[in-house]
Amino acid sequence: MRVRVLVVASLPIGLLPLPTCAIAQSPPGEAQVLPAVVVSAPAAASKRGPRRQATPRVVQQQRTVYVYPTTPTAQSGIDSSKVAASINYVDARAIERTNSLNVTDALQQQVPGILINEVAGNPFQPDLQFRGFVASPVAGTPQGLAVYQNGVRINEAFGDTVNWDLIPTAAIRSVSVITNNPAFGLNALGGAVNIQMKDGFNYHGAELSVMGGSFGRIQGSAQWGKQVDGFAVYGALEGVHDKGFRNFSASDIRRFYGDVGYRSDSSEFHLNMGVADNKFGAAATVPVELLQRSYGATYTTPQTANNRVGYLNFTGKAEATPTWTVEASAHLRFFRNKTQDGNPTGVERCQDPTLLCFNDDNTPANGLNGVQLANPFADGAVLGENDRTTTRSTTIGGSLQATNTDQLFGHDNRFVVGASYSSSVSRFTASAELGTIGPDYVVTGSGIFLGPSGEPVGIGPVSLRTTNRYGGIYALDTFDVTSAFSITGGGRFNTAQIVLEDQIGTALNGNETFNRFNPIIGGTYKITPGLTAYAGYSEANRAPTPLELGCADPANPCIVAAFLVSDPPLKQVVSRTIEAGVRGSSQLNLGTFGWKLGAFRATNADDILAIPSPVLQGYGYFQNVGSTRRQGIEAEVTLRAPTLQLYASYAFIDARFLDALAIGSNSPFADADGNIQILPGNQIPAIPRHRVKAGFDYAVTDAFKVGGDALFVSSQYYVGDDSNQAPKLESYAVFNAHASYQIDKSVQVFARIDNILDRRYATYGTFFETDSVPNFANGGAEFTDPRSVSPARPRAFYAGVKVRF
Template identity: 35%
Template sequence: MKQKIKTRRKQRRKSPALPAYLFLLIFAAPLAHGQTPPSADQTIYVHTSPLSASGVNIRKFPHQVQVLRSQDLTQNGVANATQALSQRAAGVNLVNSQANPYQPTILYHGFELSPIQGTPAGLSVYINGARFNTPFGDLAIWSLLPSEAIHSLSLEDGNPVFGLNALGGAINVIMKNGFNTSGGQVELSGGSFDKLNANLEYGKQVGNTAAYVDLNETHEAGWRNAQSSDIQNFYGDIGWHGPHAALHFNATLANSNLNGPGSVPVQLLAADPAAQFTGPNNITDKYAKFSATLDDQLTAKTSLQAVIYYDNLRENLTNGNGANDQPCGPGVNAGYLCQGGAGGSLSTTLGGAPIPNFLPNANAAGYYSYAQLNLNTTNTNGYGGSVQFTNASAIFGLKNNLLAGLSYDGGFTNYGAAGYIGGLTSVSRFYYTPSGIQSPGYLLDEPGTVPVNVVIRNAYYGAFISDTLNLTQKLALTASGRFNIANIALHDQNPPDPNAPGGGLTGRHYYDHFNPAIGATYDVTNLLTVYGSYSEANAVPTPAELSCASPQDSCSLANFMSGDPNLKQIVTHTFEAGVKGTLVGPLESIIIYNADYYHTITSNDIEFLQSPYNPISSGYFGNIGNVLRTGFDAGVHIDFNKWQIYGGYSRIDAAYRSNFIEHSSNPQANTNGDITVVPGDHLPGIPQNIIKLGAAYQATRRWNLGISFAAQTSTYLYGDPANLTPPLPGYFVVNLTTSYNISSALQFFGGIDNVTNTKYYNYGTFSPTGLAGGVYVAQAPNYSNPRSYSIAAPASVYAGMKYNF
């Protein structure tokens, strides 16, 4: 073992050195290189809780905050919140396991936020003060939210007031309304890959009443096979502002149909870059959310804020894969299918009947083209509310800002899952129902795994407080805390099955934790503020994770129900320190800068691990010990004359701090298929270096030009937490934008993404190879390399127009 560790350390990735001049250029920070720069003496306020009235001067807030306003989301013409975070926010990178451009996973300082089941959430998201993470899996499905209707978006570190899952931070979104958005705009655009987008927004105020509405439709065929996207969004707000109170009602409606070809073996990519590996891979979502917010200035120093909400998400997932069920081989089970092939237990359908070997003839390469179709349905109702009081009364003559409140977030979910055995087409590798078999195929009946019919109830309670006290004009102290309680109950709706493993799906889970935070800021000068803080946050296992926590009864990413051993909650301990400021430079330029260091230890981290009993497409959630995420962000935004320039650099070191053994398709696994993770191994998917640069130039009064650069270093593949294989290569991408104002009402815009047509990948993992559960690939019949990538978009162009009225 000592020799093995020594050899592996030689393989460990070395961070490329940055040129000294580049480091000096960008060493300042991400606070505002993503926002339109204010004047040097303008005060920026940040929200210290999800409810919008809780603002404090950013210079008095001892954490990093990055703000994107609506104009920052539309720099490339069409608003896109996730792309704006990727291009502008420090410490953020995207991975795309589904290979659909509208389903990226956001990583911030190594903490993940995904729209896809199977990724533990490390960020909390709020929309107008209401929780956006779904009750079932804490997902954040950005395709449900029209980016054009976003007024501002902030990414905040280290604030426990934002509740569960704020391990790495929180994203707080404020939507537009008729008071902050006046008039209408029609936007039409199109581009490569048959992309079409249409958006209409209109806001109007009449006296103390105002209304806003946004309608959006997006279609894209994609740059790969089976990669189409169709999305429809609606957002509306009606508001009333009185002498001391404001009341808003808003609604969000969405419908999406997204196909993702997923990752593809590298030898298949070399033969056909547009290919998918197996299919179908489709997710449809229907979403409705309604909320009401109240802000009441009770006295000159005291105010009340409240929000209530209800949402419903209906999601259907269809997923085709190579089957773990293969011919049993000679012997007593000859003529039937067995789990894992020869030597495995019989594959059974309803009533325990064995599934026959209905494709008895292998192809010329020796493959039996069996496939499994996973179908699941999720109907989730989320509801809840929050109330807080704020008070700005002085304490012993010292300026003070206090807030305290309560929150409740509940969920009721009906979840169903089924698996079917059929065939896999030879060229496109698409699931089909062979002739003579009832569609869609043989229904798998595997006690404890599928089929599934379960009801889940979850209730999250929170009590929070935060206080910022100005000890002097220069020194401010902030202390905050939140007590979280979580109750999760699962109720199996299927009749008892004597063949099912012990435990079943029914179970109850209780968690609680108090998260404190304390920090201070000090204004060294009017142009420089230093700060430091300590904070804690926690995340409880989601119903999806609790119901899939046993390696013996694993689940696929499309099917999460198989017994529910208890998992431990995740707790983070974060130290943070930095500097920030605004100054006036040469030529009356305004320079906004910030540098931030963070050190986060996570205990009882949760990961989705591959099952040793069904390694082809199944896994389970488990606690894997401690993880360290440490690094720093630096950036600068310069605004002068006709130029706006931003630059940012992030260093992220995310490494395991505990030993654990994981079953893996990793080609370097031992003879049992296991790999050993040791302290110091880096987490997959997280680059150690991220660089973001950009500039906008006003060439004439009507014509604007823009360029942006994004680069990141290599990342280890998902499935390689032990860092045994070469990493996924890094990349450098250049984008160009332009716009021309025909008049104050009419604008044309366009751009080129990936202008150099760089070939790069935004996700990497391993796929099974060989006859034992592998998939026959006609385009690369002898493929043996298990490395599997999602290829990013090649060079693409787009153009559009905006008409204001």
């Protein structure tokens, strides 16, 4: 939510100049207002060689947007006026505008329906929510968005998680948030986030950027791109150290992305790779009673995570004939996640105080050898445990797509057919080390590990091997009935096979297959050259993840992503979406005014939710909860002028349960059995109904720019309050400002202030067991308030310098 001069961002899709490649850096200090055109790099066939300066060549041709999960080329795109859905586009300039190495900051700022929160307590591990569907790095979060990078699905294999920290932000040339399209395959319930990276054909020159400021933030990035005739190379390197405003929440980010490409008149090939090694202190939610005493407080720690990734992708396209283009990709991805999470424990002293029991004072707590553990802890010690997990995944796959542009019955027509396949092998291990919780809520390990314990809970160490095989074939056709009216139809068949192999016993063994065909139908109509109406219907499905399949029994809850148990199978989720809207633009004396207005309704059958256990603090399970519905309105206006850029948007999201059911809950309103009763029409927690965004950029002089942005988010129910009985988490409004000064053609200094008014607010709330750990800050008394929240970052100041060559 930080700002620099914006050239093209948040524009109505009917006017949006969606480029076939990212815009290279413009001459410093130059504000541009582009017409509705495609911006492309110099043609590879040019004998003059690439331009030294990063000045884009503007080509007058149709506005193209990429609505297929492939590497972007002019052949795979489609005129944006013919897309029967809402598409939100964020380019490299809008990302740079934030001066943030979190791409989710730009998405929250520019896309009306997107909201981020820090449920993990770390700004580099945000939940991204779009229309009430989530793409999250937190294991156990039911995911609802498919995320692609250069045509490769990057939802991780074991839990469909999305680790935004692994994506080098400086290397991103564009992000599209696409709805109403089953071509993106599994998990695109609410839509898909399609990330395209820079290469040496569309980025020329070099840039160095360094920034520092509040809470020990130091960050730097470097990128370089060069084209020589038909060959091009690009590389980006980023690093961040941030101490965090909360205790134990430091972050260290290191990541690299590179691309080597070749292009001729009829073909283009790229080999790109990336690596990252990131470490986080994930402070998670904190009881409000602690937060009132110290805004940097944490509750039970250590909570750390280490993400590593290495990937290699090959993409290529060739024009087989003047009207047939074939595109293909192959990818290999290695991912490792290690976590340590200090928690309260279900282990307690037995009636015989020399022994340890689990969940009561009679059931033995066993060691790894199956023998009941002796009690080594002093009287009065508060017991806890350090839960450790390791997830290693290897994914290999590929895709093939063909596009035909032959006329049909004398009318323009675009036919696309494609297929994809990926196979992932994951190895997951988990263990729990018993320890004691000190007055600083730090869990100190004892070296004693918990073995199989508890009835009926059946908690124990886990060693699991899973195999995911995902395949799909799709076909879509866009036919121009008239020059103004176009219709699109097609669909995709998805198949998913998930195999679980218990490496300790047989309890976790399983083999599930999910198949489904998802259709799409829609149309667009140009009412006037500057006004387009659209409407469409589509379906999508999500197969349960290995994590969810291994933890689906209310009688056997799990520490999510730590202990898995033998569970009944889950049904796949099926989403049916209908949306309609209008988008347009007009030329005013001041500049170009654009707007869009749309409405949507997405109904999920057999939706999956994470249900907290009413019996064990920190435990939970996954369950199909019948039908749910997310519906709403999205509106946006923009004004683009040579010295002034304005945008404002509003999103209304209404998310509700449609069926009556009783589920377990840690809500303070749960009954004696730990259950709450959901009634049809109850709102789904953690989804605010209203989101208002606005921002501006103003060029005071050619060198001096200022701007600001604002975000308002309405109240939301706490997670666990599915019956809507507790007071809501409060609404919040936050304001940010920025400025930059171009010293000369190459050097720019910039600064920004986040949360100018130093508003103290929370972006996420849930409940906790008040008697699990004493309130040490209040003399060891029991907590009295069951609310636990993720506080947002207070006022922060940052400044930096950019040097371009």
